Amino acid sequence: MTQAFSSLRINSDRLLDAFNQLALIGATADSGVDRPSLSEAHLAARKWLHEHIEASGFEFRTDGAGNHSAVLPCDEPSAPTLILGSHLDSVPNGGRFDGALGVMAALEVLKTLRENRINLKVQIEAMDFTDEEGTLVGLLGSAALAGHLSKENLEKPRGGRERLVEGMMRAGLTEAGMLSAARKPETLAGYLELHIEQGKRLEKSGTDIGIVTAIVGIWSYKLTFLGKADHAGSTAMEDRRDASLGASAFTLAAREMVMRDFPNCVVNVGKMEFAPGAFNIVPAQVDVSLEFRSPDAAEFERLNQALLNLAGEQAVRFGLGLQTEFFGKHAPSLMDTDVRGAFANACDELGLSHMPLPSGAGHDGQSLADLCPVGMIFVPSVDGASHSPREFTKWEDCVNGANVLLQAALRLGM
Numbered sequence: 001m002t003q004a005f006s007s008l009r010i011n012s013d014r015l016l017d018a019f020n021q022l023a024l025i026g027a028t029a030d031s032g033v034d035r036p037s038l039s040e041a042h043l044a045a046r047k048w049l050h051e052h053i054e055a056s057g058f059e060f061r062t063d064g065a066g067n068h069s070a071v072l073p074c075d076e077p078s079a080p081t082l083i084l085g086s087h088l089d090s091v092p093n094g095g096r097f098d099g100a101l102g103v104m105a106a107l108e109v110l111k112t113l114r115e116n117r118i119n120l121k122v123q124i125e126a127m128d129f130t131d132e133e134g135t136l137v138g139l140l141g142s143a144a145l146a147g148h149l150s151k152e153n154l155e156k157p158r159g160g161r162e163r164l165v166e167g168m169m170r171a172g173l174t175e176a177g178m179l180s181a182a183r184k185p186e187t188l189a190g191y192l193e194l195h196i197e198q199g200k201r202l203e204k205s206g207t208d209i210g211i212v213t214a215i216v217g218i219w220s221y222k223l224t225f226l227g228k229a230d231h232a233g234s235t236a237m238e239d240r241r242d243a244s245l246g247a248s249a250f251t252l253a254a255r256e257m258v259m260r261d262f263p264n265c266v267v268n269v270g271k272m273e274f275a276p277g278a279f280n281i282v283p284a285q286v287d288v289s290l291e292f293r294s295p296d297a298a299e300f301e302r303l304n305q306a307l308l309n310l311a312g313e314q315a316v317r318f319g320l321g322l323q324t325e326f327f328g329k330h331a332p333s334l335m336d337t338d339v340r341g342a343f344a345n346a347c348d349e350l351g352l353s354h355m356p357l358p359s360g361a362g363h364d365g366q367s368l369a370d371l372c373p374v375g376m377i378f379v380p381s382v383d384g385a386s387h388s389p390r391e392f393t394k395w396e397d398c399v400n401g402a403n404v405l406l407q408a409a410l411r412l413g414m
Contacts, residue, residue, distance in 0.1 A: 032389025037089040037131035038167030064177025065144035069127040080189040085127030095391025105402040120413035142364035147182030188372035197378035198386035208352040210378035217332035226321035229284035247286035339375030346407035
């Protein structure tokens with residue numbers, strides 16, 4: 001790469017201005033944002049992005065899955081596309097940086113390339129993917145683009161069918177459109193993403209950039225412990241088939257087992273629903289929302305079986321029935337070696353320290369990893385906070401990440 005290109009930097013003030021404008025949409029009183037996928041606030045943010053893209057002089061595109069993007073073409077119309085991006089949707093009462101930084105940095109890279117009249121050998125596309133956070137389906141837009149979205153995913157989404165249908169209606173999306181949004185592998189040169197770390201490893205080590213080695217696999221179920229409703233006052237303790245005991249014992253035992261036997265993995269029970277759900281009735285049914293993660297495929301399978309076995313053991317222990325409903329699986333995804341090398345070289349050129357590290361959170365790159373070369377970088381999160389209004393990354397670190405993204409795109413696109 002020429003010296004002129006290696007000295008290229010993004011416009012920090014321009015990026016900050018766009019980032020701050022976006023952060024006003026769905027803003028909460030405690031400096032966070034509330035933009036769940038396809039909510040009114042999320043659609044308002046996407047409308048702003050659409051207008052911003054066109055006002056910036058780029059071609060705006062959207063597909064059947066509602067993915068939004070800006071396109072910087074090259075001289076060869078049939079050249080493959082290098083996608084840069086992330087997502088604008090948030091978890092309920094989330095933070096300003098998660099996803100949004102990656103989208104706005106990607107668009108800033110396009111602006112920088114165009115104003116410096118740099119013509120690469122690939123098309124560059126800055127993309128905002130639909131429903132990365134899993135409010136409705138999880139990695140919906142990227143899975144659709146990669147051809148991994150199935151009709152079953154839409155019929156039994158983890159956020160509930162009614163909620164998905166309502167969101168699709170608000171956004172003007174259809175199932176047929178979502179299922180036809182796939183791109184062919186030969187049309188893609190790769191996918192790069194800048195994201196906040198959502199952890200403390202970079203901050204603790206004083207490292208500027210994390211180069212992601214792998215994105216964890218994520219598996220989710222609804223476990224239903226089935227007992228019998230009885231009077232909470234007149235039924236002796238030894239005579240109860242209390243579904244809450246199985247659910248609670250499983251939750252505690254799962255934590256102990258993962259910490260002891262699967263130290264590189266995590267497990268989470270994010271929701272329990274009790275039925276009938278009254279003070280004076282022994283619970284007849286408890287639905288448990290279970291999610292677990294691992295960066296290693298073989299360990300992922302072992303953990304899955306161990307957790308299901310554990311749930312069965314606790315059901316038997318308390319005389320309960322057990323039903324399991326599968327809600328989806330994203331396999332662990334290794335990042336591309338060449339892309340990781342481009343990120344490392346970019347960091348070295350910019351004088352930034354870097355370290356390899358796996359991602360404990362899921363990201364859209366998981367969907368694309370078997371379709372094209374994928375790579376990801378992290379910038380430090382203050383106190384590791386994320387999915388919270390406390391989420392914060394120093395602007396200097398944001399700019400560092402955007403410049404690494406720019407330089408890696410140059411290296412891979414020339």
